[in-house]
Amino acid sequence: MIQLSDRVKNICPSQTLAITSQVLKMRAEGKKIISFGAGEPDFDTPTNIREEAIKAIKSGFTHYTTDSGIPELKNAVIDKLKRDQGLSYHAKQILISNGAKHSLYNALMALCNPGDEVLLPTPCWVSYTEQIKLAQAKPVFIETKQENQFELTAELVQKSITDRTKILLLNTPNNPTGAVYNPEELKKIAEILVKKDIYCISDEIYEKLVYDDAEHVSIASFGPEIKEKVILINGMSKSYAMTGWRIGYTAGPEEIIFGMSKLQGHCTSNANSIAQKASVEGLEGNQDSIESMRTEFDRRRRFMVQALSQIKGFQCDMPKGAFYAFPNITQLFNSGLTLNKKEIKSSLELADFILSKAEVAVVPGVAFEAEGYLRLSYATSMPQIEEGMKRLEKLFQ
Numbered sequence: 001m002i003q004l005s006d007r008v009k010n011i012c013p014s015q016t017l018a019i020t021s022q023v024l025k026m027r028a029e030g031k032k033i034i035s036f037g038a039g040e041p042d043f044d045t046p047t048n049i050r051e052e053a054i055k056a057i058k059s060g061f062t063h064y065t066t067d068s069g070i071p072e073l074k075n076a077v078i079d080k081l082k083r084d085q086g087l088s089y090h091a092k093q094i095l096i097s098n099g100a101k102h103s104l105y106n107a108l109m110a111l112c113n114p115g116d117e118v119l120l121p122t123p124c125w126v127s128y129t130e131q132i133k134l135a136q137a138k139p140v141f142i143e144t145k146q147e148n149q150f151e152l153t154a155e156l157v158q159k160s161i162t163d164r165t166k167i168l169l170l171n172t173p174n175n176p177t178g179a180v181y182n183p184e185e186l187k188k189i190a191e192i193l194v195k196k197d198i199y200c201i202s203d204e205i206y207e208k209l210v211y212d213d214a215e216h217v218s219i220a221s222f223g224p225e226i227k228e229k230v231i232l233i234n235g236m237s238k239s240y241a242m243t244g245w246r247i248g249y250t251a252g253p254e255e256i257i258f259g260m261s262k263l264q265g266h267c268t269s270n271a272n273s274i275a276q277k278a279s280v281e282g283l284e285g286n287q288d289s290i291e292s293m294r295t296e297f298d299r300r301r302r303f304m305v306q307a308l309s310q311i312k313g314f315q316c317d318m319p320k321g322a323f324y325a326f327p328n329i330t331q332l333f334n335s336g337l338t339l340n341k342k343e344i345k346s347s348l349e350l351a352d353f354i355l356s357k358a359e360v361a362v363v364p365g366v367a368f369e370a371e372g373y374l375r376l377s378y379a380t381s382m383p384q385i386e387e388g389m390k391r392l393e394k395l396f397q
């Protein structure tokens with residue numbers, strides 16, 4: 001019998017990736033599935049970025065690079081952090097990795113010892129919990145509430161700290177809730193972290209996708225003391241529609257970056273050389289595509305949230321960031337809906353019900369430590385959103 005490691009036995013497969021494979025399988029069977037499962041922009045990578053990649057291939061830029069990333073890309077990241085966040089870093093404080101997911105894993109593996117506690121506000125992105133467990137640390141969930149727009153407060157952080165707390169893992173703008181944390185509250189959280197000597201891994205991958213009057217502020221920007229505690233993570237996937245290129249980056253204290261680089265050096269070496277060149281163009285070239293994608297996401301956000309709010313049993317607030325709607329669906333539990341003669345009592349059962357009856361794929365809240373909700377991505381075309389909303393309306397009328 002095959003004996004897998006306890007490490008691997010202890011983690012769950014990604015539920016969002018599982019939904020994507022189920023959708024592909026059903027489509028291959030000829031079903032016309034509308035998918036709101038994907039966490040990626042439906043736009044193509046902007047042409048100027050793709051052209052840089054072609055240039056890199058043609059000029060033979062196809063070898064290993066320095067493990068930690070090419071100097072041009074580190075400089076582009078340094079310029080970007082100065083321009084957008086007012087933060088100053090030098091090259092030894094930057095690490096380029098294979099996607100922000102990889103950056104996060106490197107950071108957790110470089111910082112955690114067995115038994116360390118990592119504070120994790122919920123609802124949270126699917127991979128955090130499993131990555132924390134892989135690093136032999138313990139996720140300590142901090143539940144944020146819908147009535148407070150799923151915002152994290154300094155009070156909630158303070159209450160969750162113990163002698164074992166090592167890291168707070170922040171994600172604003174947030175996947176799945178779309179919450180964008182209030183800068184004043186973030187500042188208070190920063191003060192607690194400095195006082196208690198706790199690190200902050202700040203995942204800012206959705207920073208460019210904020211709407212109305214919401215503003216993204218990095219927790220690292222509240223002064224030199226907190227900056228020394230922050231491992232700031234960002235990447236090319238969401239802002240530049242570059243999910244497949246796999247480029248993420250970290251900025252943080254030199255010693256931590258050095259630790260993460262050592263780890264990366266033995267696991268994956270450098271990120272893809274061609275994608276690194278293309279990312280330089282992404283960060284330094286024309287930025288107009290970001291705004292046109294953001295404007296289109298905003299249009300879809302309004303449409304989807306408005307449509308969901310009219311569906312019986314769905315209660316949906318307007319998210320301020322990222323590209324997800326996160327309706328509360330608790331009213332539909334124990335309301336007489338059944339699938340295979342079984343009454344619907346959970347988000348997972350409701351997601352299965354919707355997929356089998358309306359051929360619409362959504363992600364159950366339980367995947368994000370948030371029973372009672374569904375996540376629907378609006379990073380899909382307007383006609384698909386319109387058709388999906390029609391199907392849901394009909395199903396629940």
Ligand SMILES: Cc1ncc(COP(=O)(O)O)c(C=O)c1O
Pocket residue numbers: 039098099100101102125171175203205235236237243247248
């Ligand atoms: C909150 C969050 N962080 C990180 C990532 C990973 O992004 P990347 O494609 O750069 O690995 C995602 C992707 O879905 C995400 O939603």
